[in-house]
Each structure stands twice: as structure tokens, then as C-alpha cells.
Amino acid sequence: MATQSSRFEFDPGFEDDRLRIVWYAIIGVLVAVGAYATYLRLTGGMATTNLTSIVPWGAWVAFYIYFVGLSAGAFLVSTMANVFEVEGMHRIDRDALFAAIISMAVALLFVWIDLGRMDRMYFPFLWRQLTSALSWEVHAYVAYIGILVTELYFSMRIDLARVAQRASGLRQTFYAALALGRLDTSEGSQSFDQRWLKRAGIVGIPLAIFLVHGGTGVLFAVSKARPYWNSGLFPVIFVISALLSGTALVMVIYVLRTRLFDGDSVDPDLLDRLAQLLIGFIIVDAALTAIETFIAIASLHPHEIETWQVIMYGPMSWSFWWFMIGFSWVFPMVLLTKKSWRRTPSVMVLAGLSVVIGIVAVRFNIVVPAQIMPVMEGLPHGSYFPTLVEWGTSVGMIGVGLLLYTLGAETLPLTPLTGGDHE
Amino acid sequence: MSTADDDTLPGIPNVGKADLDAMVEKERPDPREELADVEADTDLGVAMAEDAQRVARGELSGDEYWEKYDEAAAAEFGEAYQETPNPAVDAGDQTVSTETAESLSCAVGSMDTVATESTQVEGDGPDGGIGAGDEKWGMVIDLQKCVGCDSCTVACKSENRTPPGVSYNVVMEEEHGEFPNVTRTNVPRPCMQCDNPPCVQVCPVSATYKMDDGVVNIDYDRCIGCRYCNIACPYGARYFDFGENYDDEVDGAGELTSSEYGVDRGPREEGKSPIGNIRKCSFCTHRLERGEEPACVETCVGDARNMGDLENPDSDVAQMADSSRAFQLKEDEGTDPNVYYLK
Ligand code: SF4
Ligand code: SF4
Numbered sequence: 045m046a047t048q049s050s051r052f053e054f055d056p057g058f059e060d061d062r063l064r065i066v067w068y069a070i071i072g073v074l075v076a077v078g079a080y081a082t083y084l085r086l087t088g089g090m091a092t093t094n095l096t097s098i099v100p101w102g103a104w105v106a107f108y109i110y111f112v113g114l115s116a117g118a119f120l121v122s123t124m125a126n127v128f129e130v131e132g133m134h135r136i137d138r139d140a141l142f143a144a145i146i147s148m149a150v151a152l153l154f155v156w157i158d159l160g161r162m163d164r165m166y167f168p169f170l171w172r173q174l175t176s177a178l179s180w181e182v183h184a185y186v187a188y189i190g191i192l193v194t195e196l197y198f199s200m201r202i203d204l205a206r207v208a209q210r211a212s213g214l215r216q217t218f219y220a221a222l223a224l225g226r227l228d229t230s231e232g233s234q235s236f237d238q239r240w241l242k243r244a245g246i247v248g249i250p251l252a253i254f255l256v257h258g259g260t261g262v263l264f265a266v267s268k269a270r271p272y273w274n275s276g277l278f279p280v281i282f283v284i285s286a287l288l289s290g291t292a293l294v295m296v297i298y299v300l301r302t303r304l305f306d307g308d309s310v311d312p313d314l315l316d317r318l319a320q321l322l323i324g325f326i327i328v329d330a331a332l333t334a335i336e337t338f339i340a341i342a343s344l345h346p347h348e349i350e351t352w353q354v355i356m357y358g359p360m361s362w363s364f365w366w367f368m369i370g371f372s373w374v375f376p377m378v379l380l381t382k383k384s385w386r387r388t389p390s391v392m393v394l395a396g397l398s399v400v401i402g403i404v405a406v407r408f409n410i411v412v413p414a415q416i417m418p419v420m421e422g423l424p425h426g427s428y429f430p431t432l433v434e435w436g437t438s439v440g441m442i443g444v445g446l447l448l449y450t451l452g453a454e455t456l457p458l459t460p461l462t463g464g465d466h467e
Numbered sequence: 468m469s470t471a472d473d474d475t476l477p478g479i480p481n482v483g484k485a486d487l488d489a490m491v492e493k494e495r496p497d498p499r500e501e502l503a504d505v506e507a508d509t510d511l512g513v514a515m516a517e518d519a520q521r522v523a524r525g526e527l528s529g530d531e532y533w534e535k536y537d538e539a540a541a542a543e544f545g546e547a548y549q550e551t552p553n554p555a556v557d558a559g560d561q562t563v564s565t566e567t568a569e570s571l572s573c574a575v576g577s578m579d580t581v582a583t584e585s586t587q588v589e590g591d592g593p594d595g596g597i598g599a600g601d602e603k604w605g606m607v608i609d610l611q612k613c614v615g616c617d618s619c620t621v622a623c624k625s626e627n628r629t630p631p632g633v634s635y636n637v638v639m640e641e642e643h644g645e646f647p648n649v650t651r652t653n654v655p656r657p658c659m660q661c662d663n664p665p666c667v668q669v670c671p672v673s674a675t676y677k678m679d680d681g682v683v684n685i686d687y688d689r690c691i692g693c694r695y696c697n698i699a700c701p702y703g704a705r706y707f708d709f710g711e712n713y714d715d716e717v718d719g720a721g722e723l724t725s726s727e728y729g730v731d732r733g734p735r736e737e738g739k740s741p742i743g744n745i746r747k748c749s750f751c752t753h754r755l756e757r758g759e760e761p762a763c764v765e766t767c768v769g770d771a772r773n774m775g776d777l778e779n780p781d782s783d784v785a786q787m788a789d790s791s792r793a794f795q796l797k798e799d800e801g802t803d804p805n806v807y808y809l810k
Contacts, residue, residue, distance in 0.1 A: 089709065089737070089738070089743065090692075090709045090710065091709040091710050097632060097697060098703070158693070159691050159692050159693055159743075160690075160691065160707060160708075160743035161690065161691050164689075164690075164692075167674075167689060167691050168672055170672070171673050172671070172672070173669075173672065173673045176668065176669050176671045178693065178695050182671060263695075267669075268665065269665065269699055269700060415698070418703065419700070419701055419702065420656070420701075420703055421639070421641055422640060422654060422656075423637070423639060423656075
């Protein structure tokens with residue numbers, strides 16, 4: 045919590061220079077690996093993947109829905125501050141929005157590299173198909189990114205103006221440009237911003253829930269050729285697991301950025317609030333998944349049962365038991381149960397990271413197993429594990445995301461200059 | 468080969484070579500009679516034909532032949548002669564020398580150019596190009612006749628020149644029961660050309676669509692390669708072209724591609740469609756358009772596959788599709804395939 049005296053102190057970026065170097069070095073390695081893998085992908089085409097016509101969607105699609113989920117989740121957490129005005133949440137408003145924007149950018153990179161014809165990536169804006177969920181999604185993503193940027197602008201504009209007023213030269217031009225020239229820091233201008241922030245958020249909520257992430261779930265659920273996806277609960281679980289991963293991400297970012305960038309201490313009440321949200325989402329996510337599994341198995345539909353057998357006992361079952369159940373539900377749940385742990389930043393970072401990693405397995409277990417069972421008896425079974433090129437490009441794109449986030453965190457007033465809540 | 472007339476194989480009647488030649492001679496139409504029906508000069512025609520045979524026997528060179536007849540042909544056929552490329556003057560493999568070729572009054576271009584031009588003229592015709600036919604194409608496969616030899620799969624691969632990993636047609640072999648009560652069914656599976664195709668439903672750029680003749684088309688120039696249709700097809704009929712080739716197995720495997728959907732795409736090259744696109748059976752639209760049956764139907768050993776117009780009640784396929792033996796794969800999916808099977 046900033047005090048009156050530090051009211052307009054603006055010093056973003058790492059507190060510790062050594063840490064900065066180490067962090068950028070790590071990102072550099074990730075991006076370099078990714079660049080080489082991307083070179084191989086571009087020259088070698090789709091043959092550099094382990095995808096086949098039987099398993100046409102793999103790691104890239106899994107990461108794509110993972111990052112869309114992360115984004116939608118982080119965005120919905122931000123609306124708790126700027127739409128529902130939950131007390132004490134304003135501190136993480138911008139962090140959540142900025143993370144949502146970066147996640148979305150990374151998600152689109154994953155979609156892009158997955159196209160057989162990357163050069164035609166703009167075609168969905170030239171030709172459409174009303175009945176295609178994917179066609180709708182592409183447009184929803186663009187609208188959603190627009191909402192996110194608008195929101196971040198209205199949330200951050202007043203602080204950009206404050207910084208611009210005190211800076212000079214190039215820095216002043218930079219921040220003034222980001223504020224789109226609106227340098228008024230009066231009460232009136234602030235309430236104008238808050239009004240529009242709320243309006244954008246209200247438009248954004250249904251967009252994020254029904255179109256962006258629910259829609260991504262629909263994309264799979266409409267595929268009646270794959271009974272494992274073809275259920276009405278499926279898109280709902282998509283949204284819940286998105287909330288789960290988004291909340292966890294925001295929690296991790298909040299602690300790390302407060303500690304490492306602002307050099308402040310973490311607000312234990314805020315941390316506790318996020319932790320409790322996380323508990324709720326874990327319970328709902330696990331419960332809905334259990335219902336879905338039960339319905340699938342009780343249907344005695346051979347396709348459903350065999351798909352679940354692949355998930356639970358197949359060669360990749362470790363990802364289900366260890367990552368999906370272990371990392372995204374059980375382990376964080378254990379850490380979250382104790383009140384004193386919920387108020388301990390390091391423990392919560394651990395819980396948050398565990399969820400963020402665990403949900404990756406959730407996404408893989410959505411995409412891959414449904415393609416292992418042949419659509420018709422007599423056709424071959426699929427099998428899939430990503431190649432090094434697929435892993436390498438994925439690591440690279442995640443690296444790009446981390447880089448963009450860090451650059452933003454080093455230049456933008458993501459922590460409200462006035463401390464926590466809007467005045 | 469010096470096959471003597473008395474060189475008989477057991478069980479085969481000895482027909483002398485002279486007899487055979489006489490048979491050919493008897494069947495051969497009289498050139499004068501044939502040419503009498505044509506407007507052009509009969510004497511010139513007979514003379515050119517006789518000399519052409521001499522060229523074939525090597526008694527006359529190509530150069531001499533064309534020098535002898537160039538003027539007469541130009542006078543007789545006028546513009547038609549001057550504008551049509553001379554088949555003897557074909558790029559790379561011509562049977563007359565360049566000097567002679569240049570001295571001729573006819574056009575000197577390769578026959579390939581003529582062929583390409585004329586097909587394009589047909590394709591751009593007023594009646595709407597590929598797939599606009601009045602028929603509604605359907606296929607009926609008689610499972611009692613299918614012997615599971617996979618000839619259709621092979622014929623399809625060579626007709627459509629599909630790369631490794633892409634097989635528009637497969638024969639699914641199902642074994643049922645336990646020894647000794649085992650039955651085996653072979654189910655050939657092309658694209659069903661569904662009436663309600665889920666693949667068309669999901670394509671974000673409308674790159675795949677139904678044509679008037681019922682065939683589901685893929686526009687390789689529009690497809691972005693997202694493989695959503697691949698996921699959505701309940702029959703596993705779609706294949707992604709990963710860009711692999713048979714170069715190690717076959718010399719010059721990629722020199723030619725099939726003119727699927729009536730589009731000639733020249734040689735198969737990296738980064739060029741259909742590489743990076745989705746592919747599937749097109750009922751050999753390019754063959755249907757020229758009045759031929761799909762390659763699999765034509766090749767079928769057991770005569771199990773039939774092709775025809777489902778909307779014509781008199782057609783064989785319409786009658787077979789109506790029979791009590793007829794069924795479609797995955798009828799409850801609501802896709803309404805245009806491929807029927809007879810049990
Ligand atoms: S069989 Fe598959 S690819 Fe063919 S039309 Fe039906 S859904 Fe489309
Ligand atoms: S792979 Fe091509 S044809 Fe299939 S849905 Fe994507 S763009 Fe359409």
C-alpha cells in the first residue's frame with residue numbers, strides 16, 4: 045500500500061538489476077529455441093509435426109485453447125474490480141487486463157502456426173461461413189482484444205497522464221501518446237474513465253464467457269463425430285477451467301510483480317480473497333468434470349468409454365493423474381485449505397503455478413484423446429506426442445508472451461500510482 | 468522376334484501371321500471411300516497418308532515429307548492449317564529439323580498448348596463450369612461383391628496422384644465373432660458426398676462446399692489448412708496433405724498432378740496448393756465431367772461399385788439405392804450420404 049508521500053512515485057521495472065538480467069536471459073533462450081524451431085516449421089511444413097490425418101489437432105491447438113482460457117479467466121477476474129467493484133480488487137485490475145491481452149496474442153500465434161497455409165491467415169476475414177464456430181470465433185477474438193485494450197486504456201489512462209506530466213522529452217511524448225493525448229487528471233476525467241471502463245467491461249463479460257471461451261468450447265462440442273466433445277456441459281467446463289487458470293495466473297502475477305517490481309509487500313487480504321476464489325473454482329471445475337465423466341461412462345457409448353479408458357489408463361494417463369488431477373486440483377487445494385498459507389505469498393505462488401501448469405494438461409486431455417479412437421470401426425487408431433519442433437515453437441511463443449509482458453510491466457503503470465482502490 | 472509360323476503354344480490354334488495381316492487388310496477401310504465423305508481433296512489425302520506410312524517405315528524423312536506437302540496443305544486447308552500447331556514440331560521431341568519447321572507455313576507450337584487452350588475454353592463455357600451438371604451423383608457399393616482386394620484404393624491413388632498419407636478411398640476390413648464363427652466384411656470407404664455435410668458446416672472460410680451435382684468440392688486456393696473439417700467428418704474421409712512425396716519410390720513422382728475439380732495445377736511443388744490443404748475423394752469429378760466413371764468404379768474387380776444419377780429413377784444406382792438391401796453408413800448422424808451400400 046502506497047502512502048501519501050509516495051503517491052506519485054513511478055518507478056516500474058525490476059527492483060534488482062541482477063534479477064532483470066537473469067530473467068531476460070531466460071526469455072532470450074526460450075525465444076532463441078523458438079526461433080530455430082519456427083525456422084524448421086516454416087521450411088519443413090506441417091511434416092515437422094507428429095500430426096496425422098487421424099490426429100489432425102495437437103499441441104498447438106491445446107496451447108491455443110489454453111491461452112484463450114487464461115485470457116478469458118484473467119479478464120473475468122478484472123471485471124470483479126471494474127464492473128462488480130469488489131472491494132480491494134482494483135490493485136490487480138490492470139495486471140489482469142494486461143495479462144489477458146498478452147495471453148490472447150499468444151493464443152493467436154498458436155492458431156497461426158497451426159494453419160497448413162500460414163500465408164492465408166487473413167482469409168477468415170474475406171470469406172465466412174455462418175454455421176462455422178471457428179468463423180465466429182475469429183471475429184469474437186478480434187472484438188475481445190478490442191475490448192481488453194479499451195479497458196486497459198480507461199483503467200490506466202489517468203496514471204499515464206500523471207506520468208507524462210512529470211516526465212519530459214521522449215518519455216513524455218511516449219506516455220502522452222499512450223494516453224491518447226488526454227492528459228487531464230481531474231476528478232471529472234477520472235470518473236469519465238471509470239464509467240467507460242465499466243461499460244466496456246459489461247460488454248466484455250458476455251463476450252468473454254459466451255463467445256470467446258464458451259465459443260471455443262462450442263467449437264469442439266459441435267463435433268458430433270467425436271462423442272467425447274459432443275456434450276452441452278463441455279463449453280461450461282471450458283469457462284470454469286478458464287476462470288480457474290486465469291485466477292491462478294493473476295494471483296501469481298500479483299505476488300511476483302509486487303515483490304520484484306514494486307518492492308512492496310503483498311496485501312494478505314487481497315491474496316486471501318484470490319485464494320478463496322481459487323478454491324471455489326477448483327471445486328466447481330472438479331465437480332463438473334466428474335459429472336461429465338459420469339454421464340459419459342453411464343451412457344455406455346463405446347466411443348465414450350474407450351476414450352475415457354485412453355485418458356485414465358492409456359500411455360498418456362500420467363498427464364491426467366499427475367497434471368490434471370494432481371497439479372490443477374489436489375495439490376493447490378491442499379495449499380489453499382490452511383488460512384495462514386492463503387496469506388503467505390510464497391505458498392500462494394506455488395499453488396498458482398501448480399494450477400497454471402496443471403491446466404495445460406487439462407487442455408491436452410481435451411484435444412488429443414478424442415482423436416485416438418477411430419471415427420469408424422475399421423479405420424486405424426491414432427497416436428500422438430508432439431515433436432521437438434512442436435515443443436520448441438510452443439516454448440518460443442510462450443517466451444514471446446513473457447517478453448511482451450515483462451516489457452509492458454517495465455514501462456507501464458500497471459500498479460495504480462495511488463495505491464489500491466480508485467480514490 | 469523371329470516367331471516362326473509353326474511355333475505353336477499348346478492348346479492355341481495356329482493362326483499364321485499372313486492370315487492375321489490379311490484380316491487387318493480386310494478390316495481396313497478403303498481410304499478413297501472414307502475421304503470421299505470429307506470436303507478436303509481426296510487425292511491429296513491419299514498421297515499424304517501413303518507418304519506418312521513411308522515416313523513411319525523410315526523410307527522418307529520428316530523434313531522431306533513436310534517440305535513436299537506444306538504448300539499443298541496450306542492451299543487446301545488455309546487458315547486452319549496455318550494456325551494449328553504441327554504435331555511433328557513438338558518442343559523437345561520434334562521429328563523435323565528446326566530449319567524445316569521454320570520454313571513451314573503452319574504454326575509451330577507444341578501440341579500441349581493446344582490441349583490446354585481447348586480444355587480451358589470448355590471449362591469457361593456458359594454452363595457454369597465444374598460440378599454444375601444436372602445429375603446428382605451417387606455411388607452404390609455391393610458388399611456381397613466386394614472381395615477386399617483394395618484395387619479401388621490403388622486405382623484412386625494413381626488417378627488422383629495422392630501423396631503418402633493421403634488415401635481418398637480405403638477398404639475397412641471388419642472381423643466379427645469368435646473362432647470358428649467368424650465373418651469378415653470389407654467396407655470400401657470413399658467420401659460420402661453427404662447431403663448434410665458436417666465438413667462444409669464447420670469450414671471457417673467456406674473453402675469446401677456442395678456443388679450442384681451433389682459432390683462436395685474443396686477449393687484448394689481458399690483452404691487455410693485449419694483441419695477443422697478433418698475433425699468434423701464422421702467418416703474419416705478427409706486427409707491433410709503434409710507435403711510428403713513418393714520421390715524415393717517413383718522417379719518424377721511430382722511432375723504431374725491430377726486435375727482434381729477440373730483445375731490443372733502443374734507439377735507438385737513445395738508450398739503450393741494442395742500441399743498444406745485438406746483433401747478428399749471428389750467422385751473423380753474431373754472424370755465425371757468428361758463422361759467417365761470414377762477410377763475406383765472402373766477398376767473394381769468384383770464389379771461391386773456403381774456410379775450414376777440418383778435423381779434419375781431409371782438409373783441402376785437409383786434402383787439399387789432403393790432396394791431393401793441398401794443402407795448408408797452412420798445413418799443416425801443425419802449426414803445423408805450419397806454413397807449407399809448393399810448388404
Ligand atoms: S464423408 Fe466427410 S468429407 Fe465427405 S461430405 Fe461427408 S462429412 Fe464431408
Ligand atoms: S482445412 Fe480447409 S477446407 Fe477444411 S475447414 Fe479448414 S479451411 Fe475449410
